[in-house]
Amino acid sequence: MNRTFTNREKVLLLILALVLLFVGYTKIVAQPVAQRMADAQLLGQSAQDELVLEIAKAQRLESMKQTLEQSGHAVQAASIPDYDNLENVMVQLDAILGLAQEYSLTFSDVTFGEDGLVSRPIQMTVSCASYEAAKQVMERLSGCVYSCSLNGITVTAAGGVTPPDVTEGPVTVALTATFYETIR
Structure with a gap:
């Protein structure tokens, strides 16, 4: 089977190769990268939400401390002693x-x-x-x-x-x- 391809067959094979390259690139490279980027953005947003919550907690704690100090109560932090206390x-x-x-x-x-x-x-x-x-x-x-x-x-x-x-x-x-x- 030693046959030469016609120009039309060569063009169709080239188009097929390009389509396969495009599909392969999309499945192997583009989609995983896009998924990782979406995951990273979601993780970043989650971390940002946690940061906002922690800042709100810190502000509320500071407000409570100031209220206690203004009311005359001493603010005393409990300590965690060593074992066997x-x-x-x-x-x-x-x-x-x-x-x-x-x-x-x-x-x-x-x-x-x-x-x-x-x-x-x-x-x-x-x-x-x-x-x-x-x-x-x-x-x-x-x-x-x-x-x-x-x-x-x-x-x-x-x-x-x-x-x-x-x-x-x-x-x-x-x-x-x-x-x-x-x-x-």
Whole structure:
């Protein structure tokens, strides 16, 4: 089969080769580059949105700090101490829970995070003479010098008032305070 192509066949083969090159370039180069550019733009927009949110949070935090300073409250940042800070936490809890009539503490197992953060949960039941005293205890706990989070807070009326009213008479507060420490 040793045949020569006619001029028309040569032109058609050239056109076919050009079409194949164009399709190959589009599929192999142009579409992936366009997709990467679209992904990069989407990622850039997402990062920009996150930046706007973080700036808004920082401004709100600064506004809250200024409000606290203007109202006369000292702004104190909680610290995250090194691991095994239980003795110091107990001293703080003793000072904080001094407003309570009685309290009960139950210590759960310490949890070690992958990032070196240690969680020390303590379940508390605190009985106070009034809702205001319980509120002061909660404020002191949330403002503790050692970083902690308060979860599962429930306030119940402890007196014989019918119907139960937490604003009248003694109250009992149940909560979990999780103190945080670091392993360095």
